[in-house]
Amino acid sequence: MKAIVQERFGPPDILRLTDTERPEVGPDQVLVRVRAAALNPYDWHMMRGDPYAARLLGGMGLTRPLSRVAGIDAAGRVEAVGADVRGIEPGDEVLGFCRGSFAEYARTTADLLVPKPARLTFEQAAAVPMAAVTALRGITTAGRVRAGQRVLINGAAGGVGTFAVQIAAALGAEVTGVCGARNADLVRSLGAAHVVDHATEDFTDGRVRHDVILDNVGNRPLRRLRRVLTPSGTLVANGGGSPGHVLGAIASMPRVLAVNAFVRQRLRPIHPAVPAGPTLDDLRAVAALIDAGTVTPVVDRTYPLADTAEGLRHVESGHARGKAVITVP
Known part of the structure; x- marks a missing residue:
């Protein structure tokens, strides 16, 4: 599969588009065919390994990234589910937290996904989770x-x-x-x-x-x-x-x-809403607000997967209007 990978911490120039192995699905996991992924300040912090103190707290890596593929917000279709997963089936359109979402496929668990509101495009849906x-x-x-x-x-x-x-x-x-x-x-x-x-x-x-x-x-x-x-x-x-x-x-x-x-x-x-705490309840609450027409995501710009580095430069500048999103064909 195509993915944006990084081998070390640094500026957006270190990112490269390459072929890598598609994630395998465990018994309690879900594989999502990513259609869009949001670009967050969280993502450039993870890309740079910044602030340095955060490396000591775990989840980022000390001298190099724990994960070669970055990204955490995603929207797409369920490709496969593990044997123990209930309530989600292949073909379902979903949004949620998927580590490694700057790729064609990303792996997560069922408690980090909710159905994509029908009124949203995949780009809008990807802007939602974090x-x-x-x-x-x-x-x-x-x-x-x-x-x-x-x-x-x-x-x-x-x-x-x-x-x-x-x-x-x-x-x-x-x-x-x-x-x-x-x-x-x-x-x-x-x-x-x-x-x-x-x-x-x-x-x-x-x-x-x-x-x-x-x-x-x-x-x-x-x-x-x-x-x-x-x-x-x-x-x-x-x-x-x-x-x-x-x-x-x-x-x-x-x-x-x-x-x-x-x-x-x-x-x-408060900290950015990385997957922790009552994440599923919060995702469901947000999705309900969107379904009711109370909340609508604001998408500033979209970038193709190959231009993820350019998108992160825009987010890092601090001038994004709403959300920046990458699209995955």
Whole structure:
């Protein structure tokens, strides 16, 4: 099968399209014929082995990638199932988490897949798993957003942000989206009542306070973010860090938790929604929102499999509008 492989950590130039063996399916596994796969910040972190501290935590590899084929989000058709798998059959159209999704075929388990909503293309469906589940956890699990609350989303035009705006608005919150001027109309169309241009306005100036802040960017000091929270408000910290950093976003986590112990405000770090915790329940919840027409993925650009490196450069630049997706013919 065709796949994008990497033998070492490094920039997008290390990726190459080549032929490799198709994964074998174990008794509890599912083989998916990938039709599209999302490009996430998570993917370029894994590609670069960045931040360096994450290599010590496992799941990435210390001196070289644990997996030659990257990618984690996928949408496609089930090709084969193991003997112990129930509820999924060959031919089913699915979306979910499939490690090694930058390839024609990827292997996963049934508890990481849900049926693809009929209203979505494969490209739209591939944009869902990591970004939408992260947004759901940020808004509902960590943020506990309720109707009537003021919710601010920093990075509202990004992959997680575009889902978070829609989910918070659907819950009845008054949403403020922080983004660039070129994305203001998009963010309003997703349900934001207010839009702040990060280039010309400082949303941490203290003029407006919010019940919940979801920070997907990490470009403001914690003390400034707390300044625009209500006294009992919640800050959900997701993201931050740049290529080459020793700690990256990991550095902010202990600080957030330490301050949380001494203040009335709730400060909650979250990690990207890699397969962990109640993943299947979260995927089902997101799929239900999509089926209901409440949430629609925003796809910025699509790239053929051979141009995965170019797509990751775009995502790494931090200027993606919604999600970037690769297509697999």
